[in-house]
Amino acid sequence: MDEGTKSTVSKLPLLTVRASPRDKEAWTARLKEELTALIQYVKLNKEQDKDWFHVECNKTGTRWNGKCWYYYEQIRYEFDLEFEIPVTYPTSAPELKLPQLEGLTSKMYRGGKICQTIHFQPLWAKNVPRFGIAHSLALSLGPWLAAEIPDLVGRGVIDSFKK
Template sequence: MKKLQEEYQSLIKYVSNNKEADNDWFRLESNKEGTRWFGKCWFYHEMLKYEFDVEFDIPVTYPATAPEIALPELDGKTAKMYRGGKICLTDHFKPLWGRNVPKFGIGHAMALGLGPWLAVEIPDLIEKGLVTYKEKEAEKKS
């Protein structure tokens, strides 16, 4: 329970700092036990906001093992993703996590794992037409 409180305090401070810097890009909450996390993340590209569901479970071996962050709606759209929409963090983030156990937490996974992944992958997916701006889809249907 203490680790869960630490995670929430860290995330609250991180989100607060992001808002103050006009760099707000995700919202998270957890189940009562703190074992399952879910929320939204978003990425701005060419002045448009692309929003995605984000979810992950805390591994049994946490904090020795980083959570596997998933964006389920992007499942199968990029090679840098595993089944279920889990983003690939193996080459860059997992070694960093390993060197910083047990200091790293969920905020680090978001800032140093998901954030850079979004910055690289989303513009590429948009350019390939695999991710489209949702308001445009709504306009087409009407």
């Protein structure tokens, strides 16, 4: 993890409520913490002129969708982003999906789920329940985009995602 990422993550609030969507009232408290952390992360990104995603959830906070984008060689590449909160949350991290990129890189699973197993899953496991959606975006999706998009562009695979 680079120093910029460490600095950003250190400014995100850590979560305290250990609840999944099955926990009804406790989930409401967890979702409030999640949204607070996401708002803080968006605010930090905007202050640093590093805005790179937009997400929103359904009323229960169990399904999320939005967009993420990555600038490479002064060109913006934009992708749909979606994920669901697993029933084992927060013990298990959400599986972030970029369905438009399914099958275009070996660091992706069926359905467009990005690979998080080697680098992110152990970090998440050490930080249950303190990490949440904002941490997942900052420590999983952000680095994944930084590693994969330049490669995909270099191979000429994602020209159609230019914005």
